[in-house]
Amino acid sequence: MIGSFKNVFFSYDGVNPILENVSVELKEKQFFAIVGPNGGGKTTFLKLLMGLLEPQKGSIELLGYKPQDVRQKIGYVPQVLRFDKHFPISVEELVLQGLLSKLSWLGRFKTEDIALAHQALESVGLIDYKEAPFGSLSGGQAQRALIARALIGGPDLLxxxxxxxxxxxxxxxxxxxxLKRFAQNKTVLMVTHDLNAIAPQVDHVLFINRTLTILNPADVCGHFAMGVYHPPLRSN
Ligand SMILES: Nc1ncnc2c1ncn2[C@@H]1O[C@H](COP(=O)(O)OP(=O)(O)OP(=O)(O)O)[C@@H](O)[C@H]1O
Ligand SMILES: [Mg+2]
Incomplete structure (x- = not known):
């Protein structure tokens, strides 16, 4: 098991509950899709798992530790592109940001770090763009560059x-x-609103709307794609 939530309660203001009594076990070599309505608590769930937020009640464990102690084992691709498209940074430099915590006191990256960046860019099919300005990439290429940045440190969890x-x-x-290739050895959790496209390809679906429900991808109804969230329907 890579991580777990046990009876987790979380509120930003101490009044309105955002997550209530959330328990889940995250196993290795699994691909989890996270779905749910806007404001349901999906991003909050990921931030708790990274130790950026702490629960008021319950416990969260990652690789046998508190999340904040193993944050370097996590690769994270945030929800919104917070990068100025005109910020003068090359694709290679963007990927190297994933190693900032390892930067030497001289502020330079070592040859082996550059090699890691190239390996990460290779794995997302962007090696030919390593010198391109990040701002010149298409939306899909920019996302792949951000995934390369999350992969460069060799995370156990993406x-x-x-x-x-x-x-x-x-x-x-x-x-x-x-991501499926990555999930063959490691663990992937991905928030998506396009469940129909990936339901057949994931191992588990976590439905988060204040509480967390684990769904079998085979039980997930097409209504999810239209934003109509309801428990799985049974034919019998
Ligand atoms: N920093 C914050 N301070 C106070 N409230 C917050 C904060 N961040 C999020 N919230 C609130 O917590 C609730 C859950 O937000 P969260 O971002 O986790 O939802 P989400 O499921 O990721 O939604 P979306 O699909 O829109 O990304 C929302 O009501 C939101 O307004
Ligand atoms: Mg969100």
Whole structure:
């Protein structure tokens, strides 16, 4: 098991509950899709798992430790591109940001770090763009560059918050294929609003709307794609 939530309660203001009594076990070599309505608590769930937020009640464990003690084992692709598209940074430099915690006191990256960046760019199919300005990439390419940045440190757990929100179907499928390959050895949790496209390809679906429900991908109804959230319907 890579991580777990046990009876977790979380509120930002101490009044309105955002997550209530959330328990889940995250096993290795699994691909989890996280779905649920806007404001349901999906991003909050990921932030708790990274130790950026702490629960008021309950416990969260990651690789046998508190999340904040093993944060370098997590690769994270945030929900919104917070990068100025005109910020003068190359694709290679963006990927190297994933190693900032390892930067030497001289502020330079070592040859082996550059090699890691190239390996990460290779794995997302962007090696030919390593010298391109990040701002010149298409939406799908930019997402893949951000995934390379999350992969460079060799994480055990990859968290992605709607990485395919602004890209076309083909780029989306390419990213799923990439993540599925990663999930053969490690663990992936991905927030998505496009469950129909990936339900058949994931191992588990976590439905988060203040509480967490684990769904079998086979039970997930097409209504999810239209934003109509309801418990799985049984035919009997
Ligand atoms: N920093 C914050 N301070 C106070 N309230 C917050 C904060 N961040 C989120 N919230 C509130 O917590 C609730 C859950 O937010 P969260 O971002 O986890 O939802 P989400 O499921 O990721 O939604 P979306 O699908 O829109 O990304 C929302 O009502 C939101 O307004
Ligand atoms: Mg969110």
């Amino acid at each position: 968290l992605l918050d709607e990485p395919t929100a602004s890209i076309d179907n083909r780029a989306e499928q390419e990213i799923f294929t990439l």
